[in-house]
Amino acid sequence: MSRISIRRTHGLPRARAVEAVDAVVGRLQYEYAIQSRWAGSTLHFERAGLSGTLELSATELTIDVELGFLLGALRASIASGIERHLDEFLEAKPGSARRRRK
Secondary structure, three states, X not given: OEXXXXXXXXXXXXXXXXXXXXXXXXXHHHHHOXXXXXXXXXXXXXXXXXXXEEEEXXXXXXXXXXXXXXXXXXXXXXHHHHHHHHHXXXXXXXOOEEEEXX
C-alpha cells in the first residue's frame, strides 16, 4: 500500500478552515465519488482503493491517505492534486507547507 501524508499550516479562523476543507471535499466528491464524514475535528474519507483522514487544528491540517494497489501507481499525481486544492482554498503562503513521505 502507498501512503500520502501532507501537512499545511493556516491562519484561518476555525469556521473558515472547515468551510475551505468542505469546499475541497465537495470538489473531490463530485470528481472522484469520495464519501466523507466529520468526527470532531477529523474528517474521514474513502472511496474504492483510497481511504484517509484529515485532522484540523487551530493552526494546521494534516492529511493521511492510504492508496490501494491500483491507485498507488498514481501517487505523485494524486498528492499533487491534493496540494493544489489545499493551496487554493487555504491560500497557503510559499514555504508554509511541509510534506512528509512514508
